[in-house]
Structures are given as C-alpha cells and as structure tokens.
Amino acid sequence: MTDDVEHVPYDGPSGGWGSVKSLKTILRREGHSVSTSLALRKQNKDDGFMCVSCAWAKPNPPHLFEFCENGAKATAWDLTSERLEPDFFARHTVTELESWSDHQLEQGGRLTEPMKWDAATDRYLPLPWDQAFAEIGTALRGMKPDEAIFYASGRASNEASYMYQLLARMYGTNNLPDSSNMCHESTSVALPKTIGVPVGTVTLDDFEHTDLILIFGQNTATNSPRMLHQLDEASRRGVPIITINPLREKGLERFTNPQNPVQMLLSPSTRITAQYFQLRPGGDLALLTGLCKSLIEAEDNGATVLDQAFIAQHTHGFEAFARAMRGHDWKEIERHSGLTHAQVEDIATLYTRANKVMGVYGMGLTQHRAGVDNVQMLAALLFLRGNIGKQGAGICPVRGHSNVQGQRAVWITEKPELAPLDKLGEMYGFSPPRTKGTDVVDAAGKVIKGQAKAVIQLGGNLVRSLPEHRLLEPAWRKLPLTVMITTKLNRSHLIHGRAAYLLPCLSRIEIDRQATGPQVVSMEDSTSFIHPSHGMREPASEHLLSEPAIIAGIAKATLPSNPKPDWDAWVGNYELVREAIAETFPKWYKDYNQRMRQPGGFHRANPARERIWETKTGKANFLPPKSLDANKDTPVEGFGTFALMTIRSNDQFNTTIYGYDDRFRGINGSREVVMMNERDMARLALAPEQRVSLITVADDGVHREVGNLQVVPFDIPEGALAAYYPECNPLLPLWHHAEESHVPAAKTIPVKVRRMSPAAP
Template identity: 70%
Template structure:
C-alpha cells in the first residue's frame, strides 16, 4: 500500500461497471476465479449458501445474480487460494506478524491447522485437535466461570450459536456478548419498549407497497448494497426516498443495476434519492422532532377547520399509549433549538413533513447513525413515534427497518446468544438438559472490555470476530489483553486479535459457510436469519481449504466435552454428526418460533419467525405501542461542543471493507484511494484551522478523563459534511473512543460522535 492518499471526486453511480470491475479485480487477486464465479451463482439462493457478509433479506424468486459487490468480495475472500500453513507461521514470529497491516494479515489466506502459541519461540505452532481441546478444557475448569468471556461475531449459524450458548450456560455463566452489542443493541433495547419486539417489522413485500421511504444514518451502497435493488424499483415507481446523513454518500444517490443489460449499456443510472439532507452528527433526533412538530401543528389546524387530519387518530386511539404526553414533549422544543441541533432549516424539515403527510404507507430505515450515540435508544424510539403518528407500523408498505450488519447476528440472538438472562428461556433449557442455568447477568462487549482492563476477566473465547480492533479504548485494552491467562480464537483467517494474545493462545481454524461440511451422517446444512426475520437454509458447495479444518459445531462440541462433565441428556457427538438433531432441540426450546424447523427452513425464500407487531399485537407492558417522550434534542447531550477547536468525529466504513475486514484501500464512492489513514473535513473547517488537503495531522481525544488518546499520521481529505464534523475510518479511529462513551441504556459505543481536536504534524 502506498502511504499517500489520492482523492478524486467520484461522480459515477453505484452498481454498474464500477461494481463489475471491482468484482473482477478481487476474483483475480484471490485466485480460483472460475470456481468462485460458479459459486457466486448459488449465493443467497434456494439450495445454495447464504452470504457471509451482510444480513439483508433474500428475495424469492431471486435475481439472476443475488449478490452485491461486497458480498462477492466476502465470498472470494473466504475462497482464496492463499494459505497460512505451519510453514508460513514457522517463518514469522508473532512480533513480526504484528508489523503487518490488518489487510495484509487477512490477505495472507486461510488458516489450515490448529495452532498454539509457543512463548519460547514467539511463534504459533501446530497442535493436535484433541490436545488443544484437552488443554483448553483444563484451563477453563480451573477458572471461575464469570471470569471467562465467550464472544460470538455474528457469522456462526443458528445451529452453532445454539450449541455455543448452551455450552456456556452449562459451564456456569451468561458472559455471552456479541457483535450486536456494538451496533444494534440500541434497537434491541428500544423496540421492545415501543412495539413489543426487538426486531424490525418490514419485509421485502413492503418495499413493493410503500409510498415513501425515510432513511436515517445508513450508508446503503457500502453496507447493504443489495437493498439498492428495492430502492431502485421504488424510485422508478416515483416513490420519494428521503435520506438523512451527515456525509454525502454518492453511492446512494444513483444506481445502475448490473443485472439489467438495458441499464448497463443504454438507459444508464437512475437517481435513487429524491432528497438528501446533511444534518449534524446525532441531529436525527432533532430532525424527527421537527417533522413531528409540523404534523402536530397541522393536525390541530385541520381539526379546527373540520378537515382530514394528517395524524391517524383512529390508529392512535386503538393501538397506542402515551400520545398526549408525547405531543406535549415535542411542542416544548422551539424551532431555534430544533434547527441548531439538527443542522437543518425549518423549511427543509417542513418539506419532508409534507411528503410524509401525503404518503399512505412509509418505511423508516436506519442504521448505526441512529444507534451509535449516547441517546441511541431514545433516537430509535423517536423514529418509532414518527411512524406511529400516521399508523405506519403493522400494515403493508409501512414499518420500521433496522438494517443489521453481520450475516447472522440477528439469528444468533434469536437462539439466545445474549448476556441478559431474562431474554433466554432458561427454565426450558434447564428442564431439557438437566441443569440449573446461571441467573446472573453476564457482560456485554463494552463491559467485557472494562473487565479485561481491570483484570477481572482471565480468558476470552471468540467464535469469530476481532475484538482488539472493534472495541473502544484500544490502547488500554491491548495492554490488558496481553495479561489474560488464555485466548481461544475460532477463525478462518489471521487478524489482530490473534496476535495480541494471552499467556496461552490457540487458533482453531474452522470451515467457512461456503465449504462442504461432512459429518457422520453426510454433508450438513445450517441455517441463519436475515434482517427481516426470515430463516434460510445454507449448504456449502466448495471443498474445504484444508482437510484439518473442523466445523464450528464440531469445535464447540470438542471444547464442551473437554470442559464439562458427561450429561446423560446431551450427546454432543450425535449433534455434530447430524445437525438436524440440533434443530429439533431448538424447536423444542421455543416451538412458537421454530416448529418444524428442519422442514420449513427449506421453503423457497425461507420462513418468517413470528413478529407480533406486524399484526398489531403489542407485547409491551401497556399492551399497546408506546409513544416515548424524548428528554432532549441531543443524541449526545453530555458532549456539548463549546470550543471551536473541538470537532465531532464520525467513524465510517469504506465500500472496500466489511466490519473490521479490509478488502483493499479504495473507497470508490468517496473517491479516496491508496490509504485508510485519513480524516475527512469540511472546507470551511480546514480554512478556519489553516489546514491543506493531504496535510498530515493527529487526532486527539477532547474529553478530560485522564486518558490520553490519539491517532497519528492521518491525511486531511476535503469532503462534504457539516461544519464542526469530521469523519475517519473504523476501526482505525477506534483508539479515540472512550470506553464510557456509549449509549446509556444499550452500551453501544457512541462511535458516530466522538469529541476530538486536530493537531498539525511537523
């Protein structure tokens, strides 16, 4: 990688020849191009495998090529011809590997054998599976269960996740944090209080029936590109699509469907967005309050004149609670405060409110731009309230749509990967498997990091993931991580968390979901749940990268058998031999959701997990959908920026990465090439601070809590975002994120508004 950034304004659409070219590049780079191309034809299709990247819905019937640019990159990344075998690791100490970039580590290829770190040589060396399991079990038995963290990244199947949570609870702890803790935990906390379910209410069918789409804090083109198909079809029907985002995201503005030859060679791109509003970081709360304020004022005027009101009072009277208190709470905010905090003018918000009021059915789509703030839970609940005003939950073409990240993060939560004991069917699990489950609350991801830093956690087991890179407070966390007694990593490739390790460290390489999983009863099938709560079967089709790899269920079972006493009600080996037995246990645990699991997961398009809110059945404390009153307009109220030299940092992903996996150094849609060590700035802020494009700077934390945080050698890039806001890449900017700077109720790191200062480098 060149260390110099090149910034060229991108004027093209998403999709089109740009995506085709990017796909061709990665297929050539990763090898196996012909066979990987054939594999892609089965991606996200009935009888094939589900994407290992994002969790967006899988339509039926599928498109001819039911994958996006990033999904194809993820598949090629898994099916690479590169290998990290024992010889590769014998030539390099761990200290030498630490000098490689995150991209270079994963680019090195697939791990082929189980490895154990040798402190005498500082190298990972081969170890037999049985020996690894024996030693890991011995160490776990010597530890207090609550001193061990068992993390799940979101890529594991429902079958593996169910086994994992059962093993951990049999071991004696609820320390089951997962990737949702770092992104959509705000959703999981907010929605049950508002509408009685922890997930969205929208299905793909709703996109065909909607009259209006509002998008908040979601960069669709980079993070869930397959949704562009639904947005493109809606835009071609004339549906207004209104976007709120501090950054201009050109990939969401226009789209060419690569599967449509006419668009590719003749008609060209179609504009997706009808409006694009550049609000302040965290300004979504104030913007939604402003839209609600207009609706309430117009409603009062209409009712006084005897005209049809813009608010659905019949729905509100029949289905909701707290409307009057909500209305009073909205009206107490004056327009000057709404404009100042949102960063949008009153007239701009009025225009949005008029389009919303004119639409019969509206979808509210959002991503981490809402959830990753101190008031992330309240912001999600504000969007619910905006939708409830016009009855836009529980009918066709309308609803709330949180866009989940990792491919099965929602599914693993639905088979009880959770640190919260009240969310798991503990009594049923205890009855089925003859034990008394632990009732103490476990640690979430942020709490786990804090307890690693304090020394209360002695071991970390990761079922995928890269916590060293994804968690806040990196400098303190890395130092503490090296003091852990043991780290165990179930993985396909090397990442930074494997090099910053404990006194005892194991790498346990697993099969990819795309590979054939042969067990005692033959090739196995797994399942996962998409963002719209549909559960799909997934069948691997490529030969494994190494004969020494084991499946995630087999690895979990191996550790469990080495750690736990025999259980007459649980045959781990039988489960590994036939995953249908696992699904039968899942169905027995919760028949309302999973009855006839093994048959229904093969239904074309998957089968939906029940969602009462879709039917306007509200399983809340009031028995109704709840309007919840926002306390203030600030998504980050304890982070008021008073000094002009303090800026609000937003961390973002490029379209050449997925989570912490970096496929390359090109962010095509933002026109940034050659480096990820950048900070995007408004031109006015650059002039005010006397900075030039490509100038090297250091970002320093602007909070006063006794911890010094900085990220050095960032190059300034001019970009369209509000004054006072800057943006940089995740996870490179994570060292600036304090551990305590998280959503108050959900503990999601508040990565979309971090107070920083810029220091010029000599």
C-alpha cells in the same frame, strides 16, 4: 499503511461497471477465479449458500445473480487460494506480524491447522485437536465461570450459536456478548419497549407497496448494496426516497443495476435519493422531534395529518408525548439538528402526503449516546400516521453481519430474561445462571480491570473492534487464556493472552461432511426470514473442523459428564440441533427442519406486524426523549472541537479490509485519512493531503490520539469529521456509549485536530 492518498471526487452511480471491475480485481487476486465465479451463481439461493457478508433479505424468487459487489468480495475472500500453513508461522514471529496491516493479515489466506502460541519462540505452533480441546478445558475448569467471556460474531450459524450459548450456560455464565452489542443493541433495547419485539417489522414485500422511504444514517451502497435493487424498483415507481445523513454519499444518489443489460449498455442510471438532508452528527434526535412536533401542531391547527384511530386503538402515552413535542423550541431543534425549520417542514410535508411509509436506518441512529432515544423517536414518528403493522410501511433496522439477528434469536445474549432458561434447564438437566452477563463494553471493562481470565471468540476481531485501545491491549495480553475460532488471521490473534489458541474452522461456503453426510446450516436475515445454507466448495484443509464440532470439542473437555446434550450426535447431524431449537421454543421454531426448506425460507413470528403489541401496556408506546442533545456529556459545539464519525469504505466489511480504494468517495491508496469540510480546513489553515493528528477531547486522564492522517476535503457539515473504522477506533473512550444499550457511540466522538510537522513519516 501510510501511502499518500489520491482523492478524485466520484461522480458515477453505485453498481454498474465500477462494481464489475472491482469484482474482477478481487477474483484475480484471490485465485480460483473460475470456480469462485461459478459458486457466486449459488449465492443467496435456496439450494446454495447464504452470503457471509451482510444480513440483507433474500427475495423469493431470487435474481439470477443474487449477490452484490461486497458480497462477492466476501465470497472470494473466503475461497481464496492462499494458505497460512505452519511453515508461515515458523518464518514469522507474532511480534513481527503485529506490524502488518489488517489487510495484509487476512490477505495471507486461510488458516489450515490448530495452533498454540509458544512464548519461548513467540510463534504459533501446530498441535492436535484433542490436545487443544483438553488444554482449553483444563484452563476453563480452573477458573470461576464468570471470569470467562464467550463472544460471538454475527457470522456463526443458528446451529453453532445454539450450541455455543448452551456451552456457556452449562459452564455457568451468561457472559455472551456479541457483535449486536457493537451496532444494533440500541434497536434491541428500544423496540421491545415501543412495539414489543426487538426486530424490525418490514419485509421485502413492503418495498413493493410503499409510498415513501425515509433512510436515516445508512450508507446502503457500501453496507447493504443488495437493498439497492428494492430502492431502484421503488424509485422507478415514483416513490420518493429521502436520505438523512451527515455525509453526502454518492453511492446513494444514483444506481446502475449490473443485472440490467439496458442500464449497463446505455447507462440510464436510476436516481435513488430524491432529496438529501445533511444534518450534523447526532442531530437525528432533534430532527425526529421536529418532525413529530410539526405533525402534532398541524393537527392542533385543524389539519388532518395524524391517524387518530390508530393512536386511540393501538398506542399508549400519546398525550404526554404530544405535550413534550409542543414544548420544544424550533431554535433548539435547529441548533441540535443542523437543519433549518424550513428543511424539517419539507420532510414533514412529504411524510404527511404519503399513506404508507417505511423508516429505514443503520448505525447512524444507533451508535450515539442517545441511540435508544433515536430508535424510539423514529417509532413514534411512524405511530403518528399508523405506519406500523400495515402493508408498505414499518420500521426497518438494517443489520450488519450475516446472522447477527439469527444468533440473538437462539439466545446468544448476556440478558438472562431474554433466554428460555427454565426450558433449557429442563431439557439438559442443569441450573442455568440467572445473573446478568457482560456485553462488549462490560467485557472490555472486565479485561482492563483484570477481572476476566479467558476470552473465547466464535469468529470476529474483538480486540480491533472494541474501544479504548490504549488501556485494552496491554490488559488483553495479561489474560490467562484466549481462544479464537476463525478462518483467517486478524489483529485479535496477535494481541493475545498468555495461553492462546487458533482453532481454524470451515467457512459456511465449504462442504461440511459429518457422520450423516454433508450438513446444512441456517441463518436469519434482517427481515426475520430463516434460510438454509449449503456448503459448495471443498474445504481449504483436511484439518479444519466445523464450528459445531469445535464447540462440541470444547464442551466435552470442559463440562461435567451429562448425557442430555448429545454433543457428538449434534455434530453428526445438524437436524438434531434444529429439533432441539424447536423444542426449546416452538412458538418460533416449530417444524424447523421442514419449514427451513420451503422456497424463500420461513418467517419467524413477528406480532408487531399484526398490530399485536407484546409490551407492558399491551400497546405501542410513545416514549419522548430525555433531551435533544444527543451528546450532552461530551459537547462538540463551538469551533475547535469536532464531532468525529467513524465509517466504513466500500472496500471493507466490518474489520475485514479488502483493499485501499473507497470508490464512491473517490479516496484511493490509503485509509489513513480524515474527511473535513473545506471551510473548516480554511479556518485551521489546512491544505488537502496535509497530515494531522486527531486527539479525543475527554477529561478522564487517558490520552487518545491517532496520527498521520491525511486531510481530504469532503461534503460534510461544518464541525464534523469522518474517518475510517477500525483505524480510528483508538479515539473512542469505553465510557462513550449509548445509554441503556451500551453501544459504542462511534458516530460522535469529540476530537481536536492538530497539524503534524511536514517531516512526519
């Protein structure tokens, strides 16, 4: 979309009447406005359905309306009255549809029948389910198992995810990349080394007892708005909330609770952020180092600021860590963080005055070359004052997609050491593969090199999400097989393999009728609580199958005969799948079916909350960073090279674009924009709304450029830029990822700005 942008800086709160108006707009646009409004009353309730958007925790008891603006948009998006039936594909070739925007493709509505791409007509044509399964099975049997990639988005239920990983492993591969590889894999790598679990330690109860909340790189108002309820209540109790983020996000400054009639009518919004610190992109590592250095040196000078008892009893490596922190120079910390020594000391002072502190973070910490180090340093900061394993304190990674944490916990992982392979082999009578599989970066590399022959996607929009578009898209078209299990049309269905199948599935919100009646699925939220989800709406088409049914259909057509996994019984009764999960790992899932139904769900075991450290040392580990330069191989210092952050608007979720208005940033009518500091604009002689290209700075022989972007002046540090994901994803090199975790480093892409001719379209 190349419409001119309208930029009117926003000065209102998050929530409030703006959210109500936005919700009304999408309900009218998607149809079924009355029935969808009624369905929203059941969203995130024990007897209702779990949100298909973010994974933020669900309180017990829930609010009357336990949904946010973006969660309601996601529900309306799923329950749309629009349909993409076979006659739609008869009217449009795939080549024609490639010219449509991401918004237009999904706006078309729900897919209704299984389809296969026909090369002669360049159209998707309907085919029977049995034929689709048979053809897919034949193709998979004709290749080596490690030539196939089984990707899973974070939206699939625990039941579907368990069946999917079993399909892949019985087929013979651990190629199970997932959406966590895109965002919080840095968390999953860092936390087991530091605290012994791959997830955070905070629950909603901790928000009621905390003294201080530090938020790093997390735009709550856009990415997990229901968290604003906890932040609102904490702020009203006088708890300081400190935000550390390069962009000044208006949605995090003030909040009007749409469920509070007094706030809505009298507009007494709550101040959310007490202090806002705008560091440079990638500066978190230096800031965290500075905070730890400040505390350690204060203790050296006679102050009592460290929890010496916790450090002595529960941690390992403190002395070496302390020496490393003392060895860093304040000028070095200032240069890399973008904050002054005084600003770092201000944060440190607030931290030492609080007894119970929570460290909340998002992809602003994880999507960097030093993403793993960032998370380890936040854990170390919390260790210094004993802020892990006590009420009101802890580390809190805010996960993205609604069940990305849950599917990992039922072993959607490329790492064989993280799955109970011996037990799976014993239960199902096969020899599980033991070699490491591919994560998303590895998967993209295999496709580009021609080493992959099939990509099966359980949800998601992988082609649009991955880096390196210039190399990836041509290679993707050469794949012998692509299979997409999906509800709507997206870019990955148009950039497809030589044999391509669209397999439309039920939405989580729809009634899933099987042999034993309507089924219930389950998912895990960001705080490790597992909840049931009941379908509420009649299916969009009589031809749709559930995700478990589609997975079972592919499994039966692909795998050798084996009576031990009873795929048909599982499809007929998801309680049997949960019993299988419980048998596979009773430590987490004993009495799964019974506990899932208790009010508020059940909490999966988290030893670190009890100060039990399942690490190699048996303690929580201090791990200093290797360098304070978060991007040492892609320098962005000196004027002319900028650090680009790709971000989301409040009118999208991941690659799903609901509209073209980013209310909190005051950007309307277009997503083809780049946000820039006004002083940088002046140095480059750029005017607001002038069109520019961004070009990646990399000496690897690949030209990466995104053009026709309009410049928007914004409150962002000098030398930094921000632009929307996924539109600017083509600028991200495949090799530019977090060390160890392979998370694409989308928050610090080195780019140059080039002015375009005024005559450019």
